Amino acid sequence: xxxxxxxxxxxxxxxxxxxxxxxxxxxxxxxxxxxxxxxxxxxxxxxxxxxxxxxxxxxxxxxxxxxxxxxxxxxxxxxxxxxxxxxxxxxxxxx
Numbered sequence: 001x002x003x004x005x006x007x008x009x010x011x012x013x014x015x016x017x018x019x020x021x022x023x024x025x026x027x028x029x030x031x032x033x034x035x036x037x038x039x040x041x042x043x044x045x046x047x048x049x050x051x052x053x054x055x056x057x058x059x060x061x062x063x064x065x066x067x068x069x070x071x072x073x074x075x076x077x078x079x080x081x082x083x084x085x086x087x088x089x090x091x092x093x094x095x
Contacts, residue, residue: 012083013028013029013081013082013083014081014082014083014084015077015078015079015080015081015082016050016061016063016072016077016078016080016081016082017061017074017077017078019052019055019061019063019077019082019084020052020055021052021053021054021055022052023051023052023084024049024050024051024052024084025049025050025051025052025082025083025084026047026048026049026050026082026083026084027039027044027045027046027047027048027050027080027081027082028046028047028081028082028083029046029080029081030046030079030080030081031079031080031081032079035076035079035080038076039076039080042065042070042072043065043066043068043070044065044070044080048065048066049065050063050064050065050082051063051064053069056071059071059074060072060073060074060077061074061077
């Protein structure tokens with residue numbers, strides 16, 4: 001088998017603006033330098049585990065990153081690529 005015939009596994013990703021209340025994610029990419037700087041200010045680098053606390057209708061997405069809850073505007077959330085899991089019910093996310 002030649003190196004060019006080996007396919008890397010793909011990871012299904014979506015943007016953070018598609019997050020639903022109760023879902024947990026891992027940040028896998030941030031689309032541009034400006035968004036990366038903003039996300040770093042919030043403590044969200046690539047590889048960070050985050051949890052969607054709630055979505056404000058026509059407003060920001062409230063996420064928990066570490067011990068802080070942050071309101072992320074939809075424009076920034078669209079530029080943050082995540083891979084995520086199912087909604088976890090009946091569990092509190094306190095550290």
